[in-house]
Amino acid sequence: MMKAHNKPQHGAGFTNTANAFSQIFSLAFQLAWRNLFRNKRRSLVTLLAVIVGTGSTIALVSFVRGISTQLVNDSIFHLTGHIQIRTPGYQDDPVVNHRFSWPDQALKNALENIPDASWAPRVRVPGVVVSERETRPITIVGIDPELEEKLSIAGKATFKGKNLEDSSDESLIVGDRLFNKIKSELNRRVVLMTQSVDNQVADRGFRIVGGFRTTLESVETGFAFTGLATAQEMIGIPHEISEISIILEDSSKLDLTVSKLRDEFPQLAITSWLEAEPMLAAITKMQSGILYVWFGIIVFAVAMGLMNTMFMAIYERIKEIALLKAVGTPGSLVFIQVLIESTLLLILGAIFGTLSGLIGFKIIQPGIDIGAYATGAEMLGLSRIIYPQIFLSDLLTLNLFLLTLGLLGTIYPAWYASKKDPIKELQ
Amino acid sequence: MSVVRIEQATREYTQGESKVYALNQVDLEIQPGEFTALCGPSGSGKTTLLNLIGALDRPTSGSVFVEEVELSALSDSERADFRLQKIGFVFQAFNLIPVLSAVENVEFVMQLQGISKSERRKAALETLAEVGLSGMEHRRPGQLSGGQQQRVAVARAIVNTPKLVLADEPTANLDSKTAHALIELMARMNSEHGVTFIFSTHDPLVMESAKRLITLQDGKIIADQKRKS
Numbered sequence: 001m002m003k004a005h006n007k008p009q010h011g012a013g014f015t016n017t018a019n020a021f022s023q024i025f026s027l028a029f030q031l032a033w034r035n036l037f038r039n040k041r042r043s044l045v046t047l048l049a050v051i052v053g054t055g056s057t058i059a060l061v062s063f064v065r066g067i068s069t070q071l072v073n074d075s076i077f078h079l080t081g082h083i084q085i086r087t088p089g090y091q092d093d094p095v096v097n098h099r100f101s102w103p104d105q106a107l108k109n110a111l112e113n114i115p116d117a118s119w120a121p122r123v124r125v126p127g128v129v130v131s132e133r134e135t136r137p138i139t140i141v142g143i144d145p146e147l148e149e150k151l152s153i154a155g156k157a158t159f160k161g162k163n164l165e166d167s168s169d170e171s172l173i174v175g176d177r178l179f180n181k182i183k184s185e186l187n188r189r190v191v192l193m194t195q196s197v198d199n200q201v202a203d204r205g206f207r208i209v210g211g212f213r214t215t216l217e218s219v220e221t222g223f224a225f226t227g228l229a230t231a232q233e234m235i236g237i238p239h240e241i242s243e244i245s246i247i248l249e250d251s252s253k254l255d256l257t258v259s260k261l262r263d264e265f266p267q268l269a270i271t272s273w274l275e276a277e278p279m280l281a282a283i284t285k286m287q288s289g290i291l292y293v294w295f296g297i298i299v300f301a302v303a304m305g306l307m308n309t310m311f312m313a314i315y316e317r318i319k320e321i322a323l324l325k326a327v328g329t330p331g332s333l334v335f336i337q338v339l340i341e342s343t344l345l346l347i348l349g350a351i352f353g354t355l356s357g358l359i360g361f362k363i364i365q366p367g368i369d370i371g372a373y374a375t376g377a378e379m380l381g382l383s384r385i386i387y388p389q390i391f392l393s394d395l396l397t398l399n400l401f402l403l404t405l406g407l408l409g410t411i412y413p414a415w416y417a418s419k420k421d422p423i424k425e426l427q
Numbered sequence: 428m429s430v431v432r433i434e435q436a437t438r439e440y441t442q443g444e445s446k447v448y449a450l451n452q453v454d455l456e457i458q459p460g461e462f463t464a465l466c467g468p469s470g471s472g473k474t475t476l477l478n479l480i481g482a483l484d485r486p487t488s489g490s491v492f493v494e495e496v497e498l499s500a501l502s503d504s505e506r507a508d509f510r511l512q513k514i515g516f517v518f519q520a521f522n523l524i525p526v527l528s529a530v531e532n533v534e535f536v537m538q539l540q541g542i543s544k545s546e547r548r549k550a551a552l553e554t555l556a557e558v559g560l561s562g563m564e565h566r567r568p569g570q571l572s573g574g575q576q577q578r579v580a581v582a583r584a585i586v587n588t589p590k591l592v593l594a595d596e597p598t599a600n601l602d603s604k605t606a607h608a609l610i611e612l613m614a615r616m617n618s619e620h621g622v623t624f625i626f627s628t629h630d631p632l633v634m635e636s637a638k639r640l641i642t643l644q645d646g647k648i649i650a651d652q653k654r655k656s
Contacts, residue, residue, distance in 0.1 A: 027538055034526035319521040326483060326518070327536055327583075328511025330504065423483050426518060 024333050025340075032340035035313070043345065046309045050349025050402070051356055053302045057398055058357025061291055062388035063368065068287045069389050070215075072273075075280050078219045079141070079152050080273050081119075081245030082254055085261070088269045090242065091276070094139075096125050096197055100268065102241040110264055114257055116249030120147035122154075123231040124242040127194030129174070129224055131182040138178070139223050140192055142231020145169070151247050155225050157210025161186050164210070169227035172206035175220030176213045184208060192224065197236040204234045292397070299401045302349075303409030310342055310413040321417050322425030331418035338414035339407065346406040350399045357395075364388050428495060430591055430623045431457035431480050436489035438475050438646075449475040451646040452489065457625060459590075462617045464637030465627040471643040473627035474595055480625065481514055481593045482506040494590055511539055515584030517594035517626075522580035523568040529575075530555060530564040533582045540587065554582040558612055574605035578612065585616050592616075594626035598633055610636045 036043050076082060085107070090098035102121050111119045123142035128135055145155040145164040155164040159176050172190065184190060189207050196202035206226060214220050232238050248254060254272050261270045274281040314321065321334055367385040433455040440447045450472045457463055465473040478484035479491045482498045483506075491498045493513065501509060510516075515536075523532045530551045537547035555564055558578040568576055577597055584592045594613070598606035610633050617624050626633075634640055642650035 023538070023541055031524070031526060038526060320524060323518065323521055324524070325507065326481075326510070327516055327539075328507050328509075328514075329539060330507055333539075423478055426521065 024330070024336060028333050028337040028340050032337045032344060035317070035337075035341055036344060039313070039316070042309060042312065046306060046345055047349050047352070049305050050302055050346060050406075051353040053298050054350060054353025054398065054402060055356035055360060057295065057298050058354065058390065058395065059360035059364065059388075060294070061394050061398070062357075062361045062390045063364070063386065064287060064291060065391060065394065066368075066386045066388040068284050070386065071280060072284060074215050075277050076247065076273055077152050078214060078216050079122075079124075079154060079223075079245065080276055081151060082248045082251060082273055083246040083258055083261070084271050084273075084276055085244040085246070085265070086242065086269045086271075090269065091271070094124065094126065094242070096195055096235055096237065096242075099123075099237055099240040099242055101239060102244075103239075107244075107265060107268075110261060111244070111246070114246065114248070115253075117246055117257070118147070118150040119244055119246040120144055120151050121228065121241040121244050123228060123235065123237070125194050125231075125235060127192050129178070129182055130191040130193065131184040131188070133183040134181060136178070136181055137222075138192075140194055140231060141223055141225050142228040143167075143225055144228045151245060153212060153214055153219075154223075157212060159211040159213040161208070161210030164225060164227060167227045168229040170206065170230050171209035171226065173210040173212060173225045174208055175223065176211050177217065177220040178222075178224070179208075179211055181221055186211065192226075192234070194235060196234075202234050202236065291394070295398050295401045296405075299398075299405045302402065303405040306342055306345065306406055307409040307413055309345075310338060310410050311416075313341070314338065314413055314417045318420065318425050321420050322422040325420060326422035326426060334420075335414045335418035338417050339410055342406060342410035342414075343403075346403055350402050353402075354395060354399065358390070361388055361390050428459075429456040429492075430459050430461075430494060431455065431625070432492040432495070433476075433479070434490045434492075436476075436479060436486040436491055438472075438479065438484065439487045448646045450479070450486070453646070453648055455641070455648065455651075457623060459623055460617070460621045461623050461625075461639055462614060462637055463623075463625045463639040463641060464634050465625065465641050465643060466629065466634055467643035467649075469629075472646040473643055475646075476643065477593050477595050477625065477627055480591070481516065482509050511536065513590050515587075515589040515592040515622075517577065517580045517584050517592065517597045519596040519599045523576055523583075525568050528565045528567055529560060529571065529579045529582075532568070532579055533586050536583060537587055542587075550586055551582070554586040555579070557616075558582045572605075574601050574609060577601065577605075577609050581609070581612060581616070585620065585622055588620065589622065591623045591625065594624065596627050596629065598628060598630055603630075603632060606630060607632055607636075 087098045087100050111117070121144065125140055127138060127140040129138050141154060143154045143164065144167045146166065148154045155173060157163050157173055161173070164171060164173060172192070179185065182190065186208055189205050191203055191205050193201060193203040212220070228241070232240070248257060258270055258272050324334060325331070365388055367387050369385055371384045433453055436450055436453045437448065438450040440449060453476065465476060467473055475484065479486055480493065482493070482501065485499050496509065498506060498509070524535065527535065530548070533551040533554055534547045537550065552564060555561065558581055560575060560578055560582070563571065563575065568579070571579065580597070598609055601609060613624055613626070614636055616622055628634060638654055640650070640652045640654065641648055
């Protein structure tokens with residue numbers, strides 16, 4: 001028993017001490033931690049619900065992000081690039097009339113000063129390909145194979161034959177599906193026709209030396225690649241091009257790079273892929289929105305489950321809570337204790353849920369074969385293998401949602417417990 | 428100065444359209460160091476009286492003073508702090524926190540008061556030894572008998588030398604031998620430390636131990652006997 005002189009004076013205890021909060025917290029933590037092990041089965045089931053909710057969401061998100069990234073990359077690496085430099089009007093009417101001078105030293109310097117970027121000039125005009133059996137509208141693209149190397153699939157014979165060698169290469173590479181459409185074969189000659197700079201018909205014979213395959217049908221059936229100098233000569237624009245495409249190593253610098261180039265070259269139309277492919281940008285944005293709604297639904301369900309669990313725990317311990325309050329425990333301690341109890345469940349669930357989600361991601365990371373849905377996937381421009389992707393921002397957002405909504409869901413039971421009348425419950 | 432002073436305290440409850448008087452215009456004074464038993468049949472007002480003295484409830488009319496502090500004038504949080512600092516409680520059941528050991532249960536109130544860990548641990552161990560529970564300090568309530576649990580509750584109630592210990596039928600769930608031992612313990616704490624005890628009971632043997640016996644019936648004090656120890 002304490003000596004009387006050691007006893008604190010009325011009001012000099014918890015409420016007035018400088019370290020009151022830390023004392024309340026440590027006492028509440030001690031009670032909350034031990035209460036977790038009181039009904040192990042219930043704690044475990046709640047924990048499992050949080051883990052499964054978090055883990056499965058991460059796995060699903062990685063799949064959706066994989067689709068999204070693949071759609072974007074397919075577009076970007078199929079000629080679009082992160083940034084396009086053209087003349088105003090080219091996007092609406094991509095013909096030979098919309099062209100600009102190349103090489104331009106100022107522009108070249110600006111391009112070389114963009115850190116970790118690859119870029120390539122192109123001639124890109126509409127035309128037709130004529131084989132001995134068929135005629136089809138296509139886009140004729142003149143490229144520099146060396147500069148295109150890191151930039152796009154252009155000029156690479158990924159399916160059969162050989163690549164274009166240099167800017168003055170006079171051969172042609174077409175898509176595998178275009179072979180079928182024009183009923184032609186490797187090493188056969190075809191004629192390309194387009195409008196020349198002086199509004200005359202420009203035509204020229206080409207030998208097809210390579211074929212490529214890609215996930216985008218429109219590219220495989222609609223494009224034919226030849227050397228840049230060859231295309232320039234054919235159209236009559238030896239010192240001009242249609243566009244420059246740029247790929248950035250770090251796509252987060254997209255907006256900054258675009259605005260810098262716009263400031264330097266106001267006479268040119270400089271667009272990001274988000275502007276060049278508005279539909280794709282909208283789809284990507286919508287996917288992110290849907291993911292966040294999905295986060296919200298899953299986490300809301302987890303929070304409701306947690307609220308129910310905490311109410312069950314409070315009802316089970318109602319007399320104990322009444323005892324605590326009867327001996328003078330402040331309601332704030334009871335409130336904090338319930339919050340800590342649920343926070344511990346949430347944090348443990350978030351950690352193990354995230355780990356299980358990452359393990360799931362590692363398992364599916366080599367690729368998911370969606371061959372069973374090949375037709376639908378092709379319509380969407382997807383390949384049959386989806387490579388899931390995980391972003392740190394998604395993991396952080398999901399866990400933030402979980403902790404925030406989970407805690408919000410526990411505030412009501414915690415408040416309910418803290419307001420219990422000890423007399424009613426003890427009798 | 429009296430420890431407890433009650434003036435014309437009435438506590439009424441509404442049951443349907445009728446009013447029930449749990450306490451009806453009660454006057455009472457308890458002096459420091461008294462060892463007082465409240466007796467009377469069920470519904471006579473014993474627990475209501477203890478709840479009013481313990482700042483757990485407010486009278487419908489009249490006043491309750493403990494150490495000259497009028498409890499009705501205090502807010503809920505002030506009354507909780509008052510209970511924490513001034514009053515020790517022993518209830519009939521659900522006295523202990525199941526997830527804390529005996530010594531942690533005894534320490535609990537001191538922990539709430541902000542007393543340092545070493546100081547409260549020393550006091551808790553000494554008090555447990557005083558109530559005869561040496562060697563059982565680290566047992567959880569579930570590992571103790573009913574009598575041992577009530578001893579821990581008494582230890583918790585007196586460990587910080589409160590002005591007043593209120594015990595609501597502390598022996599009701601105990602066999603007569605254990606009940607007698609518990610009352611003897613409370614009486615010893617009263618005589619050795621001068622702590623004022625007020626407890627309610629139905630048990631004639633327990634009443635025998637009281638220095639003052641107050642009998643209630645229908646919410647009124649009908650007898651108040653002081654005895655020689």
